[in-house]
Amino acid sequence: GTESDTATIIFTSGTTGTPKGVELTHKNFICQLKDIGALLPLKTGDKALCVLPVWHVYEREIEYCLLYLECALCYSKPVGSIIMSDLKKIQPNFMACVPRVWDAIYKAIQKQVGASSTGRWVLFKTCVGAASTILRMYNIIHGRNQQFKPPLFIFKIVNKVLYFPILFLLPMKALGEIVFFKKARSVFGNNFKIGISGGGGLAPKLDKFYNSIGMRLVEGYGLTETAPICSLRSYKRPVLGTIGKIMPYCEGRVVNRNGQECKPGQTGVLYIRGENVMKGYYKQPELTAEAVVEGWFNTGDLVIRTFKGDIIVKGRQKDTIVLRSGENVEPFPIECKLAESPYIAQAVVVGQDKNCLGALIIPAKDNIKAYAEQNGMDTSNFPAVLKSDLIHNLIFKEFERLITQKNGFKPFEKIGKFVFLDKQFEVGVELSAKQDIIRYKINELYKWQIMMMFSDSSMAQNLQNLGNMKDTIISKIPVKGGKKPQ
Structure with a gap:
């Protein structure tokens, strides 16, 4: 050879x-x-x-x-x-x-x-x-x-x-x-x-x-x-x-x-x-x-x-997010800065063709629990803690503290919306073998969460009500064989 x-x-x-x-x-x-x-x-x-x-x-x-x-x-x-x-x-x-x-x-x-x-x-x-x-x-x-x-x-x-x-x-x-x-x-x-x-x-x-x-x-x-x-x-x-x-x-x-x-x-x-x-x-x-x-x-x-x-x-050239107003945003520097927060384990910035940037947030569970307990909250139901105004305000304060012009970010690079994810990213699912985030997979896997994040409040509420109605109807259907219909 x-x-x-x-x-x-x-x-x-x-x-x-x-x-x-x-x-x-x-x-x-x-x-x-x-x-x-x-x-x-x-x-x-x-x-x-x-x-x-x-x-x-x-x-x-x-x-x-x-x-x-x-x-x-x-x-x-x-x-x-x-x-x-x-x-x-x-x-x-x-x-x-x-x-x-x-x-x-x-x-x-x-x-x-x-x-x-x-x-x-x-x-x-x-x-x-x-x-x-x-x-x-x-x-x-x-x-x-x-x-x-x-x-x-x-x-x-x-x-x-x-x-x-x-x-x-x-x-x-x-x-x-x-x-x-x-x-x-x-x-x-x-x-x-x-x-x-x-x-x-x-x-x-x-x-x-x-x-x-x-x-x-x-x-x-x-x-x-x-x-x-x-x-x-x-x-x-x-x-x-x-x-x-x-x-x-x-x-x-x-x-x-x-x-x-x-x-x-x-x-x-x-x-x-x-x-x-x-x-x-x-x-x-x-x-x-x-x-x-x-x-x-x-x-x-x-x-x-x-x-x-x-x-x-x-x-990455293909990772560039173009906002509706025409500004180009590189998500990686923003994600690195957000990860400096003790309350954010990982963040993925999204917002292609939207009015502002949004973020998918994996919460730092232990630190958020500790913060909630310090503020008198019962943390036995962690999903409920994440939905609270206290924690949502905390995350927005972290956005304001980290994504600033002093830290080298432009005004349009601020995060306007976010949603918590309930699981860590896994190799072979959201992460590559070298543990990089695979953006196209994240956009596919969490398209519902991204859509809900950028929906206006009335549409989001209607979608949520439809989901609740489905759960109510299913709960009233007689169960055969021990399984509820999906």
């Missing part, structure tokens, strides 16, 4: 649900080994904890790189309790996984601290805030922030002034290191060197938290069609909130709607060309020709490039 021979065919449904067989060659995988290996501070004999399905292209390429670096592979499962136990037993040097796993570990750390006392929790948040501010200022001083134009020389001098507030905050960070941070890092064992988040966007709160407490967490980016890694943030000079620069074995360009190259700071679609781009879609030449033009693969992802070449992912 040759390096251009097909190594594997991986079927992916993407955002449409139509199965496509991505045909990847040996060269697609092998071309990445040297350059990815150069970005990882790993040596022969280091241990990696592998938690993702081995057939997934992200896990596959990472494992090839680890074998190239002569590291040991230790297998676990993407279940919070199992990972936490295995981290303690194995004491790995490295772990690559998806944002939901990093989020689960983050919540476990927070829960552990919050369970002790209110005073300790407040101290923890203060120490994390101080450490986060120090990191942000340090990155500004050293030019490791998101910049779209070369800074004037005067700013390079003025930025040195930030050393003074850093000195003021250092005692609080030092206290955090003694009381909290060292213990939080020990969750990953005593030998942990670096972690990679990929397979989906990493929420800014996770990026800031892990890097602020002294743990190296970098973000990578890629697709099945690019085998998959196109970029990986440098751990030596990391720019938080970015996926790093395009890897040496491929090249990227950012193109606007008119097909013109975007300048730094302008949003456009990312195209990739190089040795890692797929052979094509298996027995689907029309789809291949549509996706790859003159060697350039259309990723479908909206990005912004900094003047130094670091990439910021803003969302």
Whole structure:
């Protein structure tokens, strides 16, 4: 065989649900080994904890790189309790996984601290805030922030002034290191060197938290069609909130709607060309020709490039919500911000062709119960708690607190309506194997809830009355064989 021979065919449904067989060659995988290996501070004999399905292209390429670096592979499962136990037993040097796993570990750390006392929790948040501010200022001083134009020389001098507030905050960070941070890092064992988040966007709160407490967490980016890694943030000079620069074995360009190259700071679609781009879609030449033009693969992802070449992912082109008023909204940044609420476990933003945005909310059950009890509510009937004015007002207050212009959101990006969902999302149903939300499935599965959310109050009430009437009629029908008609 040759390096251009097909190594594997991986079927992916993407955002449409139509199965496509991505045909990847040996060269697609092998071309990445040297350059990815150069970005990882790993040596022969280091241990990696592998938690993702081995057939997934992200896990596959990472494992090839680890074998190239002569590291040991230790297998676990993407279940919070199992990972936490295995981290303690194995004491790995490295772990690559998806944002939901990093989020689960983050919540476990927070829960552990919050369970002790209110005073300790407040101290923890203060120490994390101080450490986060120090990191942000340090990155500004050293030019490791998101910049779209070369800074004037005067700013390079003025930025040195930030050393003074850093000195003021250092005692609080030092206290955090003694009381909290060292213990939080020990969750990953005593030998942990670096972690990679990929397979989906990493929420800014996770990026800031892990890097602020002294743990190296970098973000990578890629697709099945690019085998998959196109970029990986440098751990030596990391720019938080970015996926790093395009890897040496491929090249990227950012193109606007008119097909013109975007300048730094302008949003456009990312195209990739190089040795890692797929052979094509298996027995689907029309789809291949549509996706790859003159060697350039259309990723479908909206990005912004900094003047130094670091990439910021803003969302999927097909995920863009167009409101009735014509504004375009990227749901991902809003969903990440909403997930920072202690009362929201997960949110999915909807609103295509509507007057305003809406959200499907998975409630953070324990925190909502605690809030309700503090306000004198009986929480034995949790569905009734969720329907109460108290909790609805609480969620709207969280919307107002988080989705603000101060946090970088525009007025039309505010959430005007929401509905609670009564179940967690599941892999294979609402989530992909790498635990990304599958929007087209969510729109199908929860179309009734979305319709009710955006219905006017009189229509919604009539629909509810029809539902109640059906239940009443069914309850009066004589039952045979112990089953009621549906």
